[in-house]
Amino acid sequence: MDHLRPVESGASSPDECGRADEAAFARLYDATAPRVLGLAVRVVRDRAQAEEVAQEAFLEIWRTAGRFDPQRGSPLAWLLTITHRKAVDRVRAAEAATRRDLTYQQRNQPVEHDSTAEAAQASLEARRVRGALAHLTEVQREAVSLAYLGGYTHTEVATMLDLPVGTAKTRIRDGLIRLRDAMGVGS
Known part of the structure; x- marks a missing residue:
């Protein structure tokens, strides 16, 4: 818990969440949600999409908290890395969908005739x-x-x-x- 104190006091560590401690996860969420959502909004630039990204990030954090290694970095860095990765994936997926839609429209658009x-x-x-x-x-x-x-x-x-x-x-x-x-x- 000490390694999270520089971020937010009173927050739980991923270690505690990794033991499926729901109260610890709730404290971690309360302490970090604004920063996680803020990062997601900056990357995806759409509030609704950012909220989904944050939800996906917290879900992964809950599932993988037991793998958190404090020797490799701070808990906040770990949380934000997961969030950033999820947000970038969302942006890439949206861009790919847009490209697919444009390609489909171009290929299936009726040819103008004289x-x-x-x-x-x-x-x-x-x-x-x-x-x-x-x-x-x-x-x-x-x-x-x-x-x-x-x-x-x-x-x-x-x-x-x-x-x-x-x-x-x-x-x-x-x-x-x-x-x-x-x-x-x-x-």
Whole structure:
């Protein structure tokens, strides 16, 4: 207990806390908490985070007090070293999390696209399709146009053209084959 007196009189030593003496730990806490919290605030720069760091530090102090060696330094130096290490770990963890979040956002951010180029491409494709439709017979063009440009089902196309469903499907299929060949698309 004498080796803690220069820090705060009446405080318990880590040796006493190491024997799971809760009253001794309470005295140690009361004597050193302001300095432990002050160091944590200076390192992490956020009061709420600093309070968590101080709590973690005191928990480690409680768990490891039996390993305190007065020959290696003062009790206060030991307490503040643990606190500083915990605070630096917290800062590094926060920085790593921020880097991870930024990297994730950069990798998963949708790529801006050029709507003008996209519209021009769609216009060129539409022109190609209209040009290829000219290669179809009139009955194929009518059936394909209703099905793919009009959005009608095979049954609806058959009803509109007053055809059996099988005939409408054949005209659509034959028209698509001819359309594919006209556009130069591989089979």
